[in-house]
Amino acid sequence: MATFKVNGVEHTLDIEPDMPLLWAIRDELGMTGTKFGCGIANCGACTVHVNGNAIRSCVTPVSAVEGQDITTIEGLAVAAAGTTSSALDLTAVQQAWIDHQIPQCGYCQSGMIMAVSSFLASNPNPTDAEIDASITNVCRCGSYPRVRKAIRALASA
Amino acid sequence: MQMNRRRFILTGAVVGGGVLIGYSATRPTRHRRANEELVEGSERFITSFIKIDPNNEITVYVPHSEMGQGIHTSLSMMAADELDAAWENVIVEQAPAIDLFANGDLVKGFAGEFGVPNFLMGLVNASAFTVAELMNLQTTGGSSSVRYTGEYAMRTAGAAAREMLINAAAARLDVPTSELSTELSHVQHNSSGRTLSYGELAADAALLEPPEDPVLKDRSQFTIMGKAISRNDIPAKVDGTAIYGLDAHSEDMLYAAIRLAPVFGTKLVSVDATQALTQRGVVRVIELEDSVAVVADNYWRAKQALALVNATFTETENDNVSSADIAARFDKELAESNGSEDKEVGDTDRALEEAVDVIEANYRVPYLAHAAMEPMNCTVHIQGDRAEMWTSTQDALGMRGRVASVAGLAEENVIFHQTYCGGGYGRRLPFNWNMIDHATLIAMEFDVPVKTIFSREDDMQQDYYRPAVHNNFKAAFDDNSNVIAWHSRFTGPIQVPGASHIPYAIENQSIRVVDGDTHVPIAAWRSVDHSQQTFFTESFMDEIAHRAGVNPYQLRMDLLQEHPRHRKVLEVAAAAAGYGQNLPEGHALGIAVQESFGSFVAEVAEVSMGEDNQPVVHKVTCAIDCGWAVNPDTVEAQIESGIIFGLTAAMYGEITIENGAVTQGNFPDYEMVRMATSPEIEVHIVESGEALGGLGEPATPPIAAAVTNAIYILTGQRVRELPIKNHDFALSNPVAQV
Ligand code: FES
Ligand code: FES
Numbered sequence: 001m002a003t004f005k006v007n008g009v010e011h012t013l014d015i016e017p018d019m020p021l022l023w024a025i026r027d028e029l030g031m032t033g034t035k036f037g038c039g040i041a042n043c044g045a046c047t048v049h050v051n052g053n054a055i056r057s058c059v060t061p062v063s064a065v066e067g068q069d070i071t072t073i074e075g076l077a078v079a080a081a082g083t084t085s086s087a088l089d090l091t092a093v094q095q096a097w098i099d100h101q102i103p104q105c106g107y108c109q110s111g112m113i114m115a116v117s118s119f120l121a122s123n124p125n126p127t128d129a130e131i132d133a134s135i136t137n138v139c140r141c142g143s144y145p146r147v148r149k150a151i152r153a154l155a156s157a
Numbered sequence: 158m159q160m161n162r163r164r165f166i167l168t169g170a171v172v173g174g175g176v177l178i179g180y181s182a183t184r185p186t187r188h189r190r191a192n193e194e195l196v197e198g199s200e201r202f203i204t205s206f207i208k209i210d211p212n213n214e215i216t217v218y219v220p221h222s223e224m225g226q227g228i229h230t231s232l233s234m235m236a237a238d239e240l241d242a243a244w245e246n247v248i249v250e251q252a253p254a255i256d257l258f259a260n261g262d263l264v265k266g267f268a269g270e271f272g273v274p275n276f277l278m279g280l281v282n283a284s285a286f287t288v289a290e291l292m293n294l295q296t297t298g299g300s301s302s303v304r305y306t307g308e309y310a311m312r313t314a315g316a317a318a319r320e321m322l323i324n325a326a327a328a329r330l331d332v333p334t335s336e337l338s339t340e341l342s343h344v345q346h347n348s349s350g351r352t353l354s355y356g357e358l359a360a361d362a363a364l365l366e367p368p369e370d371p372v373l374k375d376r377s378q379f380t381i382m383g384k385a386i387s388r389n390d391i392p393a394k395v396d397g398t399a400i401y402g403l404d405a406h407s408e409d410m411l412y413a414a415i416r417l418a419p420v421f422g423t424k425l426v427s428v429d430a431t432q433a434l435t436q437r438g439v440v441r442v443i444e445l446e447d448s449v450a451v452v453a454d455n456y457w458r459a460k461q462a463l464a465l466v467n468a469t470f471t472e473t474e475n476d477n478v479s480s481a482d483i484a485a486r487f488d489k490e491l492a493e494s495n496g497s498e499d500k501e502v503g504d505t506d507r508a509l510e511e512a513v514d515v516i517e518a519n520y521r522v523p524y525l526a527h528a529a530m531e532p533m534n535c536t537v538h539i540q541g542d543r544a545e546m547w548t549s550t551q552d553a554l555g556m557r558g559r560v561a562s563v564a565g566l567a568e569e570n571v572i573f574h575q576t577y578c579g580g581g582y583g584r585r586l587p588f589n590w591n592m593i594d595h596a597t598l599i600a601m602e603f604d605v606p607v608k609t610i611f612s613r614e615d616d617m618q619q620d621y622y623r624p625a626v627h628n629n630f631k632a633a634f635d636d637n638s639n640v641i642a643w644h645s646r647f648t649g650p651i652q653v654p655g656a657s658h659i660p661y662a663i664e665n666q667s668i669r670v671v672d673g674d675t676h677v678p679i680a681a682w683r684s685v686d687h688s689q690q691t692f693f694t695e696s697f698m699d700e701i702a703h704r705a706g707v708n709p710y711q712l713r714m715d716l717l718q719e720h721p722r723h724r725k726v727l728e729v730a731a732a733a734a735g736y737g738q739n740l741p742e743g744h745a746l747g748i749a750v751q752e753s754f755g756s757f758v759a760e761v762a763e764v765s766m767g768e769d770n771q772p773v774v775h776k777v778t779c780a781i782d783c784g785w786a787v788n789p790d791t792v793e794a795q796i797e798s799g800i801i802f803g804l805t806a807a808m809y810g811e812i813t814i815e816n817g818a819v820t821q822g823n824f825p826d827y828e829m830v831r832m833a834t835s836p837e838i839e840v841h842i843v844e845s846g847e848a849l850g851g852l853g854e855p856a857t858p859p860i861a862a863a864v865t866n867a868i869y870i871l872t873g874q875r876v877r878e879l880p881i882k883n884h885d886f887a888l889s890n891p892v893a894q895v
Contacts, residue, residue: 015455016437023457027412032404033397035579037530038613042824045530073397094395101387101790104225104798106394107401107530107579132833138824140530140580141225142801144835146794 002062006031007075017063021055022046024062025072033073033110037138044137047111048072049079054118073110076117092157093117096150104141112137116151125155176209176318176363206252207236207314209322213342213356215242218252221306222551222585223390224578225798226853227791228303230388234787235307238381239315239374241339242355249389251575303787304755304849316371318362325361326353376785376846385790390577401579402549405536405608411440413599413609414459415450417591417619418470420817421676425449426469433462442466443599450599456610475676475817480625483675483814484521487627487648496646496671500658503665505633508642512633516704520630520693520877524812525623525682526819528827531579532616535596538606543570545606548593549578555587563597582802583681589621614822621680622812624650624673628693633665638705640716641665647693648673653753656686659694660723660752661716677814683802684854687753691858692807692865692879695749699866700875708895709866710736710748722845723750726759726780729841734761734778741765744775745894747867749859756783756850757843760800760859762836764867770886772868774804774836777860782843783850792852793840799856800838805830807861808881828882870894 002019003012006029013028020039025031025048034057037045041056048057049071071079080091090098093116103109112135119126119134126134131151139147206218217233233249236242319339326344327334330351338345345352376383393399418424428449430442438458443450449468453459509515535548537560544566550556557573560566578585596609611619626648633642642665645657649670657668682688702709710731717723727750731737736746743765750759763776777800786792809828813820821827865876873890 019455019457023455027455027457030406030408032400032406035401035530036403036532036610038824040613040823040825043530043613077396090396097395098387098391101391101794103391103394104227104794105530105580106225106390106399106577109394110397113395135832138530138829138831140528140582140802140829142798142805142830142835143794144801144830144832145797145838148832148835 002066004062004065004068004070006070007072007078008069013062015062018061021048021057021060021062021065021070025057025070031072031074035107035110037108037111042138043108043111044115045108045111047114047137049076049114049118052118052121054115071114073114076114080117091117092154093120093150096154100146100150100153102143102146102150104143108137108139108141109143112139112143112147116147120151120154126151176321176359207240207318209318209355209359209362211356211359213354214246214248215240215342215355216248216250217311218250220252222549222553222575222578222581223251224551224581224585226795227388227390227788229390230386231303231787231791232307232311233389234381234384234386235303236311236315238379239312239371240319240355241341241380242315243341244381244386246342304851307787308849312373313371316373317367320368320371321362321365322355322358324365325358329353329358329361382787383785383789386788388788388791394577399577401531402536402547402576403531403534403579403608403610404576405547405574405606407606409605410536411452411454411603411605411607412456412459413443413450413452413596413607414456414463414612415448415595415599415609415615416463416466416468417448417595417615419618419819420470420473420475421678422475423447423470423473426471428469429467430465432465436462436465438462441602443602445595445598448595450595450609452599452603452607456608460612473676473817478676478817479815480523480813483625483677484627486675487521487625487673490648490671490673491627491629491646494671496649496669499645499651499654499668499670501667503642505642505644505665505667508665509631509633509644512641513636514634514638514704515631516634516700517629517631518697518700518875518877520628520696522626522689522692522879523810524625524677524679524814525806525810526617526620526812526821526827527580527582527584527623527680527682528617528620528824528829529580529582529584532613533584533592533611533619534609535592536606536608537564537597537600539564539600539604542566543572544600545572545574546597547574547576547608548596549576549581549585551578551581551583551585552587556593559587559590559593560597563594564601582683583685584620586681589680591619591621613824617812617821617823617827618819620812620819621678623682623688624648624652624679625675625677626673626689626693628690630693630697632697632701632704634705638707640701640705643667645669645694646671647690650674650679651686652679652681653686656690656753657694659698660720661698661713662719663716676817683799684753684857687751687854687858688803688806688861691749691751691753692861695751695859695862696865696875696877699747699862699869703869703892703895706895708737713748713750722757722782722847723752723759725843725845726750726757726782729780729843730759730761730778733780733839733841734763734776736761743871745867745870747863747865747870749862749866751855751858753855753858754851754853755848756781756852756855758782758796758855758859760856760863762860762863762867764864764871766868766871766886766889770889772808772864772871772881772886774808774834774864776837776839777804777863778839778841779856780841780843781850781855782845782847783852783855784847785844785849786842787849789842792842795852796840796856797838799854800860801830801835803857803860804836804864806857807864807879808834811880811883 037043631644
C-alpha cells in the first residue's frame with residue numbers, strides 16, 4: 001500500500017513500494033500531465049513537486065513519498081493559490097510561458113515549468129550561472145533562449 | 158514556383174444554416190495519368206475547410222499535425238485573413254484523419270519543386286510507390302505546411318468564402334457587389350451604413366456557385382498575416398491538459414514493453430519468459446517475428462518483467478559490424494567507385510590536372526537518432542472488424558492506413574485519434590513503421606486498448622537514423638589563387654536532390670555519389686541531407702578561402718553574384734553579428750549559408766574556447782529570407798529551435814554501431830544542448846516578398862559549419878568530423894582572420 005496526496009487529494013494505492021512515482025501518477029491515477037522522457041533522472045520531463053521541491057518522479061519510488069504532498073502540473077496553479085478550489089488560474093510562471101510563447105511541441109514543458117517554479121521559489125533573483133546549474137531539463141525543441149528570457153522577466157517582476 | 162492549375166472550390170450547407178467551404182486542387186503537370194484517374198472523385202483532393210456558423214463563429218480545419226511549429230495558428234491565420242474574419246472569433250480544429258483531408262496539395266507542391274516528394278521517397282523503392290498513394294497521406298514534413306497547404310488551399314478557401322459572402326449580401330441588400338466591403342466577419346454597404354454578419358449570410362452563401370479563381374490579397378492588404386499572433390496550442394501546453402499520443406488512457410488499458418532484435422533485420426529465435434510470467438500484473442508475453450513483448454496492467458510492471466525475459470535472435474552477417482567497419486567500407490567505396498553523377502559542370506578532372514594548386518579534404522559525420530522528447534508509442538484498440546488508435550504522428554492518414562493493413566481491417570473502419578505530437582523531426586513520418594506495426598500486432602491479441610511504449614533506450618536503438626556520410630573534396634586554384642574546380646564524392650543515398658550542390662560560381666564542378674547503404678535503417682532527419690551536406694560544403698568553402706588568402710565572408714559574396722538572396726542574408730547576418738569588427742578577447746566568428754526548403758539562411762556563430770579546451774558558442778546571429786513571414790514570432794521560434802537542434806548534433810551527436818547494434822542508450826550518451834550550453838540567438842527576418850519558404854528545417858543546416866569555421870580561427874584545427882566533442886583542442890594554434 002502506498003498513500004500520498006496528489007494536488008491535495010489523498011490516494012491509497014495497492015502498488016509495489018518500488019514503483020516509480022511517475023508510473024503511479026500516469027498509469028494508476030491516469031493523470032497524464034507529467035511526462036516520461038528518459039526514465040533515469042536525466043531529462044526532467046517527469047518533474048513534480050514533493051512538498052514544494054522539484055524531484056524527478058521517474059526514479060522516485062512511491063515508498064519515498066509516503067504521506068507526502070505531491071503537486072503535478074495540473075495542480076500547480078491551485079497549489080500556488082494555497083487552495084484546493086477549482087479556480088484554475090495560471091501561476092506567474094505559467095503565464096510567463098504564454099507571454100514568451102515558449103512551448104513548441106510542449107512535451108518537455110510540464111517538467112520545465114515545474115523545475116523553474118520550484119527554482120524561482122527558492123531563488124527569486126537567480127544569476128545566469130545559477131539558472132544554468134539548476135535548470136538542466138532537456139528540451140529537444142530548443143526553447144532554452146525563451147526559457148531564459150522568461151526567467152529573467154519573472155526575476156525582475 | 159508556378160502553380161499552373163485549375164482550382165476546385167466546393168461548398169455545402171451545414172446543419173443549422175451555415176456554410177462549409179473546401180478547396181480542392183486539380184492535377185499537377187507531372188504524373189498526369191495517376192491523377193487523371195483519381196481526380197474523378199474530386200472530394201479526396203479537398204485540403205481545407207472553413208465553416209461559418211449562423212452565430213458568426215468561424216472554424217478552420219487544419220489538416221496538419223501540430224508538432225510545435227505553430228501550424229494550427231499559422232494556417233488558420235492565412236484562411237482568416239483572406240476571409241476578413243475577426244480573429245477572436247476564429248476557432249482552429251484539427252482536421253480528422255479521413256481521406257477528405259489527404260494532402261494532395263502537399264504532394265503537388267513537392268512535385269513542383271523537385272519532381273517527386275523526395276523527403277519521403279528517398280528511402281523507399283520508388284517503383285513500388287506511386288503518387289496516387291502519396292495523395293492518401295496526411296503528412297506534416299518537408300517544411301511544407303504553410304508553403305503548400307497554406308498558400309494553395311487555406312488562402313484560396315478564405316478568399317472564395319469572402320467572395321461568396323459578398324455575393325450573398327449583394328442579393329440580400331439588392332446592391333452591386335462593388336458597393337460592398339468586408340471587415341471583421343461582416344459585409345458592409347458603406348453608403349447606407351448597413352452591415353450583415355457572415356453568420357447571417359452563411360446559409361445563402363452556401364447555395365451559391367463558388368468563384369472559379371478567387372483573388373488573393375496583396376501583402377499590403379493583410380490584417381492578420383504578418384502579425385506576431387499568440388499560438389492557440391500554447392495554453393494547453395502550460396497547464397498539463399495537452400494530450401499527446403503517450404497520454405491515451407482508459408481504465409481497462411494494458412501496457413506493452415517490447416524488446417526488438419538489437420541487430421537490425423534479425424529475427425526472434427527463442428524466448429524463456431517463465432520468470433516474467435510470474436510477475437505481478439503481467440498478462441501475457443507475446444512473441445513477434447523480430448521481438449518479444451510483455452503486456453501488463455502498468456507500463457513499469459511490463460518493463461520490469463521484460464528484463465526477466467531471456468530471448469535469442471538469429472545470427473546474421475551484421476553481428477560483428479562496427480562503426481569502424483562501416484567507415485572503412487565507405488572509404489573503400491569512395492576510393493574505388495566512380496559512383497553516379499549528381500552534378501557535372503565543365504571539366505573538373507582537367508582543371509585539377511592543370512591547376513597550380515590543389516587541396517584535398519575528407520569529411521565525415523556519424524549516424525544520428527531523432528530522440529524526440531516523447532518516446533515512440535502507439536495505442537491500438539481492436540474491436541472486431543473495427544479499431545481505434547492513438548499515436549503522435551506527422552502523418553495521421555498514413556498511420557491509420559498502416560494499422561488497417563497490418564490488422565487486416567478496412568481503412569475506414571480505423572478511427573485515428575489526433576493528439577499533439579511530442580516532437581517529430583522526421584521520425585514520425587510514414588515508412589518508419591516499427592512502433593506502429595508492433596503496437597498493432599500486440600493489440601490484435603486483446604480486446605482492450607493496448608499502449609506500446611518504447612523506453613528511451615528502445616527509442617534511441619530502434620530509430621531510423623540520419624545517414625552517416627563520408628565526403629571527399631578537392632579544389633583547384635589558378636595562379637591568381639582563384640578557385641577553378643570543385644570536386645565532391647560522397648556516400649549516399651541522396652534523399653533530397655541538390656543538397657550537395659553549391660551556389661558558388663566555380664567554373665568546373667564534379668559532384669558524384671557512391672553507395673552508402675548499410676544494414677542501419679535510415680530516414681529523413683530535420684533538414685535531411687542538408688544537415689550533413691551544409692557542414693561539408695560550407696566548411697570546405699572556408700578551407701578554400703583560407704588557402705586563397707581571402708576572407709571567407711568576402712569569398713562567398715564574390716562567388717554569389719548570381720544569387721542575391723544568398724548575398725542578402727549573408728550581408729544582414731554578418732552586419733548584425735559585427736563581422737569584421739572587434740570582438741571580445743579570445744572570441745571568433747564563423748559564417749555559413751544555405752538554401753533549403755525554399756528559404757535562405759545565413760548564420761554567424763560567435764565562439765571562444767572554454768577552460769576544458771572545448772568550444773563555447775556564445776551567440777548565433779541568423780538572417781533568414783523565407784519570402785515573407787506569416788507569423789514572425791513563430792518564424793523566430795522555429796529558427797531558434799532549428800539552430801539548437803543542429804548545434805546539438807554538431808557538438809555531441811553520434812550514434813555508433815558495435816556488434817551490429819547501436820551503442821548509445823539514453824541522454825547521457827547522446828547528449829543534448831541544455832540551458833547551460835544554449836547560445837543567445839538573434840534572428841533577422843529578411844522579407845524579400847518571394848514565395849514562402851519553409852521554416853521547420855532551414856535553420857538547422859548552417860550551424861555546424863558556422864561553429865567549426867570559428868573553431869578553425871581559434872585553434873587552427875579544421876574540424877572535418879563531427880561531433881566536435883570528440884576532438885582534442887588542447888594544442889591550439891590560432892589563425893589570423895583574413
Ligand atoms: S523521465 Fe524522469 S528525468 Fe527523464
Ligand atoms: S517544447 Fe518540445 S521538447 Fe521542449
